Amino acid sequence: MSTALFLSPHYDDVALSCGGTVADLFERGTQVVIVTIFGGEVVDDVLGDFARLKHSRWGLTDMDAVLERRQAEDAAASATLGARTRWLGFPDAIYRGDRYSADAELYGPVKPVERALARHISEEIQSLPEWRLDSVVYVPLAAGEHVDHQLVFMTGQVLASSGVPVLAYEDCPYAIHSPQGLDRRLTELAGSLGPAELVPIAATLDRRLDAIAAYATQVPVVFRFSEDFRGSVRAFANRLNGAQGPVERFWPVLPLSPPP
Numbered sequence: 001m002s003t004a005l006f007l008s009p010h011y012d013d014v015a016l017s018c019g020g021t022v023a024d025l026f027e028r029g030t031q032v033v034i035v036t037i038f039g040g041e042v043v044d045d046v047l048g049d050f051a052r053l054k055h056s057r058w059g060l061t062d063m064d065a066v067l068e069r070r071q072a073e074d075a076a077a078s079a080t081l082g083a084r085t086r087w088l089g090f091p092d093a094i095y096r097g098d099r100y101s102a103d104a105e106l107y108g109p110v111k112p113v114e115r116a117l118a119r120h121i122s123e124e125i126q127s128l129p130e131w132r133l134d135s136v137v138y139v140p141l142a143a144g145e146h147v148d149h150q151l152v153f154m155t156g157q158v159l160a161s162s163g164v165p166v167l168a169y170e171d172c173p174y175a176i177h178s179p180q181g182l183d184r185r186l187t188e189l190a191g192s193l194g195p196a197e198l199v200p201i202a203a204t205l206d207r208r209l210d211a212i213a214a215y216a217t218q219v220p221v222v223f224r225f226s227e228d229f230r231g232s233v234r235a236f237a238n239r240l241n242g243a244q245g246p247v248e249r250f251w252p253v254l255p256l257s258p259p260p
Contacts, residue, residue, distance in 0.1 A: 003031045003130055006083070006138040006169075007155065009148040010092065011036050011074040012215045013140060016222065018169040018248045019081050019208030020201030020237070021138075026082030027204070033130045034078050037121055037155075038148050039087035040095070041067060050094055050101040069217060077214035081207055088124055090117075093147050100147060107145045110154070114147075118154035125159065136165045139253065141189075143182040144174030156253045157192070166253040168193065173222050176236045194252030202245040205237060 004025050008014040014022060014034045026032050041063075071087065078085045093100045099114065100106045125131065139156030142149035149171055156166040175182045186193075201208065209230050213219065223229040237246035 001029065001031050003033065003132045003135045004138065005125065005128070005130065005135055006032065006034045007125070007140070007152050008034055008036045009038055009140060009146070009152045011039065011070045012077070012212070012218050012222070013149075013171065014083075014138075014169075015077045015081065015208065015211040015215070017140065017172045017175075018138065018199075018250075019077075019211045020204040020246070021169075021199045021248050021250075022081040022083050023204035023207040023211075024199065024201060031130065032081070032083040033086055033128070034074075034081075034083045035086040035088065035125065035128065036074065037088050037152055038090050038092045039071075040089040040091040050098075073215045073217065077211040080211040080214060084130065086128060086130070088121075090121065106147060108147070110147050110150050114151065115154070118151055118158050121151070121155040122158040122162075125155070136167065138167050138169055138250070140171045141168040141175075141182075141185060141251065143171040143185045144178065145181065145185065146171075146174075153253075157256050160253045161255040167197070167250040168253050170249050172233070172236065173226075176232055177225055189251075192254055194254060197250045197252070198240060198247040199250065200241075200245055201237065201248055205234065205246050209233060 004022075006014045006018070006022060022032050022034070074087075075085055093106055096114075099111050125137070137156060137159050139152050140149045142153045153168060156168060160166040170182065212229065212233065219229055223232065226232040234246065237248065240249060241247045
């Protein structure tokens, strides 16, 4: 049985972005695993001011209960798509000390001190029980420039450089709400990606939408600019293929060029 590993920076990213492809691969007999990278526990005593500000905005109090709820939502969404779940222990960017202390930093360049993290993550991925030599790995394009998404994309580059087939998916809802950001990211990555590939998802789009709905705590936040998240996702999936039906778009991630 072939294996597809979908790397999700946070608990909801894969279902939001490419859940139709996950469900399609499952229906075709592929073992599919959704691996959440930045799923580490939060220690309230060591939260920085920026993390506390975020928690205040989100109305978070009991962090143990929050993590338990997020993982329960993730398990339900993954089951809807036919995927297994794996949660790694790397902490979210806002919990990594004072490295990212404002939104401008959170959606800016990865700090130089963290660039080695991509290699560590790639080693964790290749140590998973589900890892196979013929595994195909999916990573976010990092269309919204969130540093955690960028780090997982960089992980894909590391894996591609060791011969692993890696495909980058369009991060939603970033790509839905900010098409300019998507275009900017594609320009930044010119020479690092192969030609785009379209995967038809007419038969599995509803499964993707149901999986997204499983993240009940997140839908009102990530789709705060839309009154109808199902309609927004459907329209986005249909924008490229028109009358031929909804698709999800991927780009092959090319190996890193050796230093001169």
